[in-house]
Amino acid sequence: xxxxxxxAVRRWLTTQVARYLDTTADRIAPHTPLAEYGxxxxxxxxxxxxxxxxxGVPVEPTLAWDYPTIDAIQRYVLDALRSGATAL
Amino acid sequence: xxALEAVSAYLPPTEVALADVxxxxxxxxxxLKIYRRFYGYDKMRWAPGVAVDELLLAAARGLSGxxxxxxxxxxVIQARTVQTVAPYAVNVPHDVGRxxxxxxxxxxxxxxxxxxxxxxxxxxxxxxxxxxxxxEARALILTGEKAFTPTIAFSPARTVMxxxxxxxxxxxxxxxxxxxxxxxxxxxxxHNTMSxxxxxxxxxxxxxxxxxxxxxxxxxxxxxxxxxxxAMIVPHNSNRVSWVHxxxxxxxxxxxxxxxxxxxxxxxxxADPFVNYVCVTERGLLRRGEAYLLVSVGLGATFSAMVxxx
Numbered sequence: 335x336x337x338x339x340x341x342a343v344r345r346w347l348t349t350q351v352a353r354y355l356d357t358t359a360d361r362i363a364p365h366t367p368l369a370e371y372g373x374x375x376x377x378x379x380x381x382x383x384x385x386x387x388x389x390g391v392p393v394e395p396t397l398a399w400d401y402p403t404i405d406a407i408q409r410y411v412l413d414a415l416r417s418g419a420t421a422l
Numbered sequence: 423x424x425a426l427e428a429v430s431a432y433l434p435p436t437e438v439a440l441a442d443v444x445x446x447x448x449x450x451x452x453x454l455k456i457y458r459r460f461y462g463y464d465k466m467r468w469a470p471g472v473a474v475d476e477l478l479l480a481a482a483r484g485l486s487g488x489x490x491x492x493x494x495x496x497x498v499i500q501a502r503t504v505q506t507v508a509p510y511a512v513n514v515p516h517d518v519g520r521x522x523x524x525x526x527x528x529x530x531x532x533x534x535x536x537x538x539x540x541x542x543x544x545x546x547x548x549x550x551x552x553x554x555x556x557x558e559a560r561a562l563i564l565t566g567e568k569a570f571t572p573t574i575a576f577s578p579a580r581t582v583m584x585x586x587x588x589x590x591x592x593x594x595x596x597x598x599x600x601x602x603x604x605x606x607x608x609x610x611x612x613h614n615t616m617s618x619x620x621x622x623x624x625x626x627x628x629x630x631x632x633x634x635x636x637x638x639x640x641x642x643x644x645x646x647x648x649x650x651x652x653a654m655i656v657p658h659n660s661n662r663v664s665w666v667h668x669x670x671x672x673x674x675x676x677x678x679x680x681x682x683x684x685x686x687x688x689x690x691x692x693a694d695p696f697v698n699y700v701c702v703t704e705r706g707l708l709r710r711g712e713a714y715l716l717v718s719v720g721l722g723a724t725f726s727a728m729v730x731x732x
Contacts, residue, residue: 374623374627376456379663383452395460395666396666
């Protein structure tokens with residue numbers, strides 16, 4: 335299994351969000367709610383799907399609701415990886 | 423108050439996989455994944471080459487007791503989402519009514535609440551039957567449409583349409599499936615939904631679960647019930663994600679919202695609550711005396727809910 339540390343997960347999430355929003359990663363702060371960047375429901379769900387594909391962990395469609403920042407999502411992903419949960 | 427005397431659903435036999443019409447609908451690979459994994463859509467029931475009047479007739483002919491009530495049917499109401507569904511001079515509800523032997527009935531269409539117009543038709547039927555005061559009079563509601571263009575068949579970030587239809591025979595009084603309360607609210611700021619700009623779309627998506635939850639609460643309150651008294655919510659087949667959010671806001675179990683048809687039929691315009699009602703009752707998911715709620719949302723945007731006693 336590929337090992338993921340918190341820095342790598344955060345970097346990957348930030349890069350993805352920046353790409354969806356057509357901006358650069360340095361403009362995405364890990365503690366700022368993604369909604370403030372204009373992350374709409376389609377982008378939120380795209381992120382959910384990409385997380386499932388990349389990390390192989392299950393993600394509910396309410397991810398951006400329950401974990402509104404990059405930091406929060408990163409913690410969710412790491413917890414899911416540690417618990418061994420796998421996507422369907 | 424009215425009661426649902428009989429409800430019938432017709433699902434065209436042709437299953438169309440969303441992936442197979444991805445190109446026609448203009449859906450990207452990323453969107454397809456979202457629609458299947460999160461919104462819950464997979465297949466739709468379509469009827470290629472079959473006109474909408476045939477689909478409505480199929481539903482109406484499935485109504486138990488239709489023949490026996492033919493002379494009592496005073497109103498035929500087609501509830502539809504799309505205002506124009508046939509070329510000029512073709513009058514779908516009149517044609518269907520005539521073929522059902524109901525040329526004597528006052529026949530018209532309600533469409534102002536878009537996909538929530540099915541519930542509006544029930545309300546209108548109730549008002550007309552109450553004004554007539556004849557307990558033997560009936561109204562026939564017809565719902566369901568054709569997904570005849572990509573614009574109509576696919577609503578970005580929302581839904582995929584199916585061509586299932588339903589018919590509903592309504593009467594005053596009666597002791598089965600009695601209407602207890604109706605709530606509806608139209609938010610005109612979202613009226614131009616088909617050409618919403620991105621900011622307005624985002625606001626609508628943000629507001630949607632709360633507005634849906636509000637109308638459900640309102641209908642339940644008017645019925646003198648608590649949400650916990652509802653055995654089932656029988657909804658329109660809007661995407662599953664919106665129901666996940668709405669149920670969280672309501673504190674209502676997602677498992678008591680009938681979502682089984684989303685991947686099977688798609689969102690069948692005004693017909694969803696009726697088609698889903700038929701499935702729910704056929705599966706024995708409602709027991710006699712239990713309360714349930716029909717709910718639908720129409721672009722424009724109208725949020726409507728009705729509470730019934732089974």
